[in-house]
Amino acid sequence: MDKNQAKDRIAKLRAEIEHHRYLYHVLDAPEISDGALDSLKNELENLEKQYPEFITEDSPTQRVGGSPLAKFKKVKHDKPMLSINDAFSRQDLDDWFERISKLTQANLDFFCEPKIDGLAVSLRYENNKLVRAATRGDGLVGEDVTMNIRTIESIPLRLHDEKNQLPQVVEIRGEVYMTKNVFDKLNKELSKQGEKTFANPRNAAAGSIRQLDPRLTAKRELKFMAYDIVTDLGLDSHQAVHEKLKQIGFRAGDYLKLCKDLDEVFAWFNELKKIRNKLPYWIDGVVVMVNNLAVFNQLGFTGKAPRGILALKFPAEQVTTIVENVIVQVGRTGVLTPVAVLRPVTVAGTIVSRATLHNFAEIERLGIKIGDTVIIQKAGDIIPEVVQVIKNLRTGKEKNIKVPKRCPVCNSPVVKPESEVNFYCSNKSCFAMQREQLYHFVSKNAFNIVGLGPKIIDQLIEEGLIEDAADIFALTKGDLEPLDRFAEKAASNLIASINQAKKISLARFIYALGIRHVGEQTAIALAENFSSLENLRKASQEKLAEINDIGPVVAKSIYDYFQQPKNIKLIEKLLAAGVVISVAKKSKQNKFFGKNFVLTGTLSSLTRDQAKEYIRRFGGRVSSSVSRQTDYVVVGSEPGSKYAQAKKLGVKILNEKEFLDLIK
Ligand SMILES: [Zn+2]
Incomplete structure (x- = not known):
């Protein structure tokens, strides 16, 4: 075979392998055996070895390649990856319909697709070639996981575009997931090796995508189900989007259904509820979307979610057990949270021994006592909760639950602000609070200090190495090395990741401060509106309350935070320790x-x-x-x-x- 013949053969082999990938992964209709397909791949690999000048990035031999990464790069999404509002009942569905009907005169039909329990990612193709894949992250900024995504065979490395009709840039979104079989196999292996197993398939998929070495990801046999094309291709319905996805090389959903009204939607939901245990992957509900895209766009947004789409979730699984005790936890903001200690029981696939009772008003509402038989429920990743007490099963020996007068951690008096249902520890520097603050400070959506988990923080506090968040930035390799579990390499790694975390966006910085009532979204809104920490510090309560989604209580909490000298001191100490707040540039x-x-x-x-x-x-x-x-x-x-x-x-x-x- 001469060079030209080889080039020709390589091109034909690639097209043939892609054709069979499509038959296998998208249509579930393989025409040749795995062995035959492998031998085509072998031939291609050998030819490419002989003629390396013909290797291209989109060759099927190039799925697993490159050397392991040190860390993931951040990627700003061109269009935010929005969230979807949840619904749990027919009533929720009807209410939604009523709300959107007021905003449009159009006749509505609905496209339904199963909601796979996985990890949302966004894929960017340029000139039909896969160039970038990013996780959802916080919706605005995700992580670049291109190398790992390339290993997923159900994702085409090149879009099918025979007639050259696709624009230069095409962005696709969908869910990376793990099948039940692979999940069970993986957990068995992990536990055999004495390693931590994954609690659910979503964590397993996320953990596998976040491997720094793509060869490890490749072994996890992940799959991809596409559900959206972000780029405007002039399609007029969501159904057409799914058809297009299939045409250009993706698996784009099983059990899809166009419904003409909500009766049909709900019937389909019930149908899927019946068969969901038989599916090869986990689903936790049905995504219902206004099919007409012009109407969908016209409906706009409510908060961070589009109005025209809803996730109708399957009901949580419920079981009964006994409340053996109630303990009180002290949270980051000093809030006291009662937690029921349960006789261990399996629900939704995991063993549960604790359930949150939310607050003491909830205890009163439920009428719960220690010793009661209760119904608990758990859905997906949600913390298990007590939904009902079976009072007929009481023996008379049950004990009442009282609000503690003193903090279970530091013994300071407990207080309750009039406007709230929660009780708080009155000690502003309660040890537990401080520890929780630190956990929060280094967490993924705050300073994201990789390698500094709760256990190490506890150790650092006990050794007296850190008292507040700013102390973290003063740690040296020499401080860490003498500690348990710190080999020299681990110590330098942690110091390196601490240094890397010093540069932070304003939104993350605000979130990291752990101001009461300020979650991630509020922090983003504050950063956008005030654009500098200085402006935010000086903002009046009125100015704060002008921001969408920030009510008077939240505004007061933010304002109060910046009035406390202790907090200002901490901020100054952080800046002095080398923390640099980056402000988004005008674009x-x-x-x-x-x-x-x-x-x-x-x-x-x-x-x-x-x-x-x-x-x-x-x-x-x-x-x-x-x-x-x-x-x-x-x-x-x-x-x-x-x-x-x-x-x-x-x-x-x-x-x-x-x-x-x-x-x-
Ligand atoms: Zn306390």
């Missing part, structure tokens, strides 16, 4: 960056919430009153006094069309 996607908008009157093509959502998406802020700081006033029909005020102050006024042009 095209942030074309309203730093701009203040005020809305008045009614817009004909958008609801007020949709308009706000657009402004924020482009980096702008929305305030409720016009001042000299206002950059634009968007005026709809029947505007209020804000319009007059804007004219008086000479603020730029936009009518609806001008505003729509800006956000187009």
Whole structure:
């Protein structure tokens, strides 16, 4: 065979192997045996060895390659990976329908697909070649897991595009998952080797995708189910999206169904509930989506989730057991959480010996006593909870549960703010609180200090090496080496990851502070609105409350946090220890960056919430009153006094069309 013949043979082999991959992984209809396919792959590999100049990245021989990574790079998603709101009953489904029907006159039909319990990833193809794969992360920023994703055979390395119709960049989303068989096999192996097993298939899939060595990922036999094309291909329905996905090389869902109304949706949901145990992978519900994409887009967003889509979840599994005791845990914010200690019982595939009781009001509502027989439930990753007490089974020996007068950890008095159901330890530096704060501080969505888990933090506190978060950044290799479990390499690794964590985004920094009521989303909103720590520190309660989703209680909590000298000291200590807060730079996607908008009157093509959502998406802020700081006033029909005020102050006024042009 001469060089030209080899080149020709290589191209044909690749096409043939891809054809059989498609038959096997997408259509479940293999035409040749595994052995025959392997021998085609062998021939290709040998030819490529002989003629390495013909090796391309999208060759099926190149799925597992490259050397292990030191860590994953961050990837900013071009379009955020949004979340989906959950529904748990027919009533929830009807309520949803009622809400969206008010926003559209269109006849609605619904596309249903099983919700696979896996890990969402986004795949980017350029010129039809897979160039990047990223995890969902926090929805805005994920991790680059391209090398690992390439090992998944149900993902094409090159899109099928014979007629050259696809745009240069195509972005696909879907779920990486592990089949039940592989999951069982993996856990058996892990436990044989004395290693920790995975609690559920989602963790197993996530753990496998986050291997730094792609050869390990390849062994985990992951699969991929595509469910969306982010790039606009001019398709008019979600059903068409699934058809297209299949055409261009993906497995795009089993048990898909287009339903003309909610009766059909609910019937399909019940059907899947019956057969879900027989499927080769786990599903935890059905995703229901408005099929017409024009209507779907028109419906817009509510909070972080699109209005036109809903995840209808299967009911949680329930079992009965006995409450043997109730203990009280002290959380990061000092909140006291009662926890039921249960006679161990298996539910939803895992052994459960504790269940949260949420708070003492919940104990009262349930009427629960120590010794009671209770119904507990667990769904997916959710913490098990007590749903009901079976009072008829009481013997009379059950004991009442009392709110402790003193903190179970530091013995300080317990207090209850009037506006809340929760009780708190009054000691602001309660040991447990401090420890929880530190766990939170280094956690994945905060400073993300890899290798600094709770056990090591406990050890560092006990040894007196750290007292607060800033002390972490002062640790040296010499501090760590004498400790148990720290070999020299582990110590240098941890110091390296601490140093790496010093540079942090403002949103993560705010989240890491552990301000009461400030979760990840609120931290992101604060970072976007204030753009510097200094601005946030100086913000008044009123200014804080102007931000969408931040109510007066949250605003007060943030404000109070920055009034406490102890907290300011900690922040200053962190900055002095070398922590650098990076502020997102102005970009095209942030074309309203730093701009203040005020809305008045009614817009004909958008609801007020949709308009706000657009402004924020482009980096702008929305305030409720016009001042000299206002950059634009968007005026709809029947505007209020804000319009007059804007004219008086000479603020730029936009009518609806001008505003729509800006956000187009
Ligand atoms: Zn305490």
